[in-house]
Amino acid sequence: MNKGALSNLVVLDLTRVLAGPFCTMLLADMGADVVKIERPDTGDDTRQMGPFVNGESAYYMNLNRNKRGVTLNLKSEKGKKIFLDMVKKADLVVENYRPGTMEKLGLGYEELRKVNDRIIYAAVSGFGHTGPYKMKPGYDIIAQAMSGLMSTTGWPGGEPTRTGTAMGDVLAGLSCAIGILAAVNSRELTGVGQKVDVALVDSAVASLEIINMIYLVEGRVPQRIGNRYESTYPYDSFKAMDGGLVIGAANDKLWQSLCEVMERPELAEDPRYLRVRDRVSHHEEIKPVVEEWTEKHTVEDACRLIDQAGIPCAPIMSIDQVTSDPHIAGDREMFVPVEHPVAGKTTLTGNHIKLSGTPAGIRTASPTLGEHNREVFGEMLGIGDTDLQLLRSEGVL
Amino acid sequence: MNKGALSNLVVLDLTRVLAGPFCTMLLADMGADVVKIERPDTGDDTRQMGPFVNGESAYYMNLNRNKRGVTLNLKSEKGKKIFLDMVKKADLVVENYRPGTMEKLGLGYEELRKVNDRIIYAAVSGFGHTGPYKMKPGYDIIAQAMSGLMSTTGWPGGEPTRTGTAMGDVLAGLSCAIGILAAVNSRELTGVGQKVDVALVDSAVASLEIINMIYLVEGRVPQRIGNRYESTYPYDSFKAMDGGLVIGAANDKLWQSLCEVMERPELAEDPRYLRVRDRVSHHEEIKPVVEEWTEKHTVEDACRLIDQAGIPCAPIMSIDQVTSDPHIAGDREMFVPVEHPVAGKTTLTGNHIKLSGTPAGIRTASPTLGEHNREVFGEMLGIGDTDLQLLRSEGVL
Known part of the structure; x- marks a missing residue:
């Protein structure tokens, strides 16, 4: 039976909100035993964030499926000791606190490696664990602004624009997973773990x-240029009768084909538009010419005709269209149902990394707060029911 | 000496343009021996794409640093045989052709695993290797349109907006690297490779x-909402005297602090703005109130004052500011010089995954076309100079 590509890895997951949980979600989807460690009583902040279903946070449910959940108060002495005992038996610790937080708890990487030099310690933060800004709080919008991403997204004359998802968090989560798996490979070679800082x-x-x-090379500061691309044209969005579509006629041959589809053969021979660089220079003239044709068609018809000619094109889809698309939702299984004890049957975003031998999948719903205390503390540390009750009453769990 | 976290991996890199090369760039930065295999005479299309420095493509240079480069004609029988001989000695094959291309060459995964069942085969494509759209050509703009990303980026009343970088390519490149490294871990457990399809x-x-x-949960179709965030406010961009900044006052405490900074204590107690949900409902009133204050300050002054109060905030930086930022360019080493034989000293984007024990780095410039033919074909297959000349004259290399 397929247990997943990472079924040998035990992960202690201290992450909260988005970037860190996105990373450990990917590991859990691929079979790692991810033990999510939450604050007693309240847990991850996202448990209180919408959208909700039956009072259960879908924000939390999506990012924390396939994980086991325990509670542990890392500020208590007993909690610290329990955590260090878990570290001895784990492969990975992942956290996304402000830099220095784990050190203040006495649980920084230097302490953890003393009890297990094979531990891999991964940290996601706004600005990283070095440099003058390291202590600054860093939400997604901060990263989008400071990286220059916002300055290059949007329209000429318009405002810098935030990408419509928490892209800084997602990029950091993916990158942290790469760093972790590279460190796992490295540990096979060296026998010791290391710290991953993303x-x-x-x-x-x-x-x-x-x-x-x-x-860096031309000294030209990239500007906001709407939906077109710096290096070729037409590679842009166009209006149709009932919506918008994008066309990627990136080379001369595709441009000539597009002229045929539009029944404008004279354009294919027009010297103003002959080569890629000519079309980039004349993009302001070409856009209305193409749009004159697309506006006479529905999105569906325009896409069918352009597609038949082998030219890359696509409707600009809204989320309701994406979630019911036969390819994306169907064959690629990008939306997957899960049965949650409180929320009931809920659809989550599927895993997008398709492995032939050890496919990722959604096996279990996200944990309720402390759901696996008995199972995890029993299995890993041999703590029995009486002790668990005592620890709970002391506020340790 | 640190050889990198992936120094044990030999990668045959058939990728071109952006998504695939971005993936193998990450592997090469972390020490994998990435052999980039290009078409004889022309090579990767991006060698012809700007921006250029001394006639050398900076597009290519950035994505292909740390790789060795060979030429090989996979359409010739001798070229196929040489490739299969290389597969016997490699860990990974990575390609981003249209699905079916490798099969037509007789070099699909099923053929490759016959000569080396430990090979990991990774493919990046627009729509993946299964499903009704799999043969459609898929550039970045197609992915941004069909995923719904464009539909949720931009301004109310405005057009769907492409994120200002080839984000679909970057996300796929990162994700493919995760799939590859997960498959490497799985191979330690099972002894065999598998196919990664992203x-x-x-x-x-x-x-x-x-x-x-x-x-999926509320049935509400997400719209374009500019720079604000669905779940809290003020978490948005604001205009200052000389530019724009973002503020992430995500919770009640940060909002109260912001009111103090703005010297508007009465707002902190205004019942209309008391809780997160109240401020989200009244975001249209709050934005001008905050902007009234930010517009009286320079970006630098506004950020300093807000920052001192512990509230997440940042200037909206342009690319020239990012590349000279003391934290980003300085301590985090996100822009790294490399000496290229033709281009001379050039600055590339650094690797963002910081590993403490086996740090990634830029060790060598991108290869000139076929630069390592002699070295690679000699080392891997024992092909001598006479045979290399013959193969070159036959158009195989």
């Missing part, structure tokens, strides 16, 4: 591939 | 965390 800001900076190079 | 569209869908859940 910042939201750095992750957003790294995503600005060509944008950074335009400035 | 789609641009799926990767963008997975990034829409809470956005998907809003529809």
Whole structure:
């Protein structure tokens, strides 16, 4: 039976909210035993954040499926000792506190490696664990602003624009998973763990591939240019009768095909539009020409005709369309039902990394607060029911 | 000496343009021996794409640093045989062709595993290797449109907006690296490789965390809401005298602090704005109130005052500011010089995944076309100079 590609890894997951939990969600989807450790009584802040179903947070449910959940008060001496005992038996610790928080608790990487030098310690933070800004609080919007991502998203003459999802968090979560798995490979070679330090800001900076190079090499500061692309045209959005679509006629051949589809063969030979660089220079003329054609069609018809000619194109889909798309929701299984004890049957976003031999999957719903205290503390540390009750009454669990 | 976290891995890299090369760049930065295999004579398309420095593509240079480069014609019988001989000695094959291309060459995963069942085969494509759209060409803008990302980026009443970097490519590249490293771990357990299948569209869908859940749970279709956030306020952009800044006063305490900074204590007690949900409902009233204060300050002064009060905030930085920022460019080393034989000293975007024991780094510039033919084909397959010349004259290399 497939237990997942990471079924040998035990993860102590101290992460909260989005970036960290997104990372450990990916590990859990791929079979790691992720033990989410939450504050007693309240737990992860996202348990109180919408959207809700039957009073249960779908924010939390999505990011914490496939994890086991325990409570532990890391400020109590008994809680610290229990945590250190768990570290001895774990492969990974992942946290997304402000830098220095774990050190203040006496649970920084230097302390943890003393009890288990194979432990891999991964930290996600706004600005990283080094440098003058390291103590600044760093939400997603801060990373989008400071990385330059907002400055290059949006329309000429318009305002810098935030990408419509917490992209800084997502990029950092993905990047932290890469760092963790690279450290796991390295541990096979060296026998020891190490610390992985991923910042939201750095992750957003790294995503600005060509944008950074335009400035670093040409000295030109990239601006907001709407939906078109710096290096080719037509590669942009266009209005149809009933909505919008995008066309990626990125090379000369695709441009010629598009002229045929539009029944405008003369444009294909127009010297103003002959080569990629010509079309980029004349993008302001080409957009209305293409739009004159698309506006006479529905999105569906325009996409079908362009698609038949082998030209990349797509409708600009809204979330309700995406979630019911036969390819995305169907074959690619990007939306997956799960049965939750309180919320009932709920649909979550599926795992997008498709492995042929050890496919990822959604096996269990997110834990209720402390759901696995008995199971995890019993299995890992041999703590019995009487002791658990005592620890609970003392506020340790 | 640190050889990197992935120094044991040999990667045959057939990827071109952006998503695939971004993935193998991350592996190479972390020490994998990435052999980039390019078409003879022309190589990767991005060698012809700007921005340029001394005629050398900075697009290519950034994505292909730390890799060795060879040429090989996979359409020739001799080229196929050489590739299969290389597969016997490699850990990974990574490609981002249209699905079916490798099968047509007789080099699909099923063929490759026959000569080396430990091989891990990773494919990045627009729509993935299954489902009705799998043969559709999928550029970044297609993924941004079909995933719903564009539909939720931008301003109320405005158009759906493309994120200002090829985010679909970047997300897929990061995700493919996760799949590869998970498969490497799995191979330690099972002894065999597997296929990793990552789609641009799926990767963008997975990034829409809470956005998907809003529809799946509430049935409400998420809209474009500018720079604010669905779940708290003020968490938005604001205009200052000389530019823009973002403030993330995400909870009640931070809001009260912000009112103090603005010297508007009465707002902190105004019942209309008392709780998070109240401020979200009244965001249209709150934005001008905050902006009345920010507009009286420079970005620098506003950020300093807000920062001193412990409230997350940041200037909206342009790329020239990012590349000279003391934290980002300084301590976090997000822009790194490299000496290229043709381009000379050039600055590239650094690796953002910081590993304490085996730090990633930029060790070598991107290869010139076929630069390592002699070295790689000699080392891996024992092909001598006479045979190399013959293969070159036959158009195999």
